[in-house]
Amino acid sequence: MASQITMPKLGLSMKTAKVVKWLKKEGDAVKKGDALLEVMTEKITNKVEAPADGLLLKIVADKGADLPIGALLGVIGQADEDISAILAAAPAGGAGEKKPAAVSGGKVKISPAARKLAEENGLEITRIIGTGPEGRITKEDVEKAIDEGSALADDRPALEVIPYEGMRNAIGENMARSWATCARVTQHVSVDISGLLALRKSINADLKEKEKISVTALLTKAIARAIEINPIVNSTLDGEVIKVLKDINIGMAIALDDGLIVPVIKNADQKKLIDINAEIADLAKRARRNKLNPDEMGGASFTISNLGAYGSVDAFTPIINLPESAILGVGRTVEKPVAVNGEIVIRPMMGLSLSIDHRIIDGAPAAQWLKVLIDLIETPHKIFV
16 A cells, blocks of 8 residues: 655644755655655754655655645555555645745745846846845846846856755845845944953863863853843844744854754753753754754744854854844954053953844844943853842
8 A cells, every 4th residue: 555755743843844855766665764855944954754665656746845744745655556546635736836036035036027038148047136126136137137248147167066955045045035134233342251261261170071161151141141131132023013032042053064053042041051051062963963853943032153163253244043133143252452441451352243133123222232241241250140
């Protein structure tokens, strides 16, 4: 009897997942538990396994299809087995609607006339700037590109050609949507972390090597405390209302070889420093092994993007992780001469970059929140009182 391959529920918050690629082709013999295809949800790639032994008789869901839980992906059965009833019972459009390339959630929005003209002239539409509503590319935009000789298909030799799919595509869509939606403002500051480093040294003196507290853990705790004191950055725009959220869930942007993901420290304000430290280490380790589940990726109310470890960036403009209203970028720590009580001294100075969505948070309240955070970092015992 034929077995259906359906979209599994991969997390409590999951609603849909996108087919990244099939690992088997129609006609292949498979065994129960074999990985058949990869699907992506919340930037996590998961493998869907065969529910039974047999032949992969039919692939229903095409690459790129974005499908709900329970949707038919394919059918396993025996040679010459009639599966027409299963296919007929599948919901219309079960393979997912093919979306045009367009800037709506990162895809290129373009009118049919403009697309036809671009194709006739060999233009790459992703390189054309749209001036229509919400950045839609119009026929006039294509004509302008033709006149200027821009947006020609790029046939230059490449060292490597990387498919724009899976995690890379998901990141691109999310970043483009944020960039197109938010009224971004970024505030930059350097903060003296000598007190924070001294506190860390004191704490770690009594801890085992594997338990030693990281600077990131201390920053996370400081940020959670700053949000407790002034929750303005813990907000989201929900339709026609702005919600200042109760839960303080800190997203931690973690770089991977092929992109980045943002696991979440839930209720960071309620956790002990040593527990936050252990959780950050665990999430980072499992993230790099693709072992996180979707529930560990959702629900952030504020995000930290830390580039300090690379030692090359003082300040930058982190892109807000929608539907959040703010994100803190952390740059490198550099010893610099600073004035303290009328004297020039050398202090370790860390760069901080707070990006806010100006639709939700004005510059002055953001600066006030940043002042609270600076005070906590420079006098770190206040984090715990």
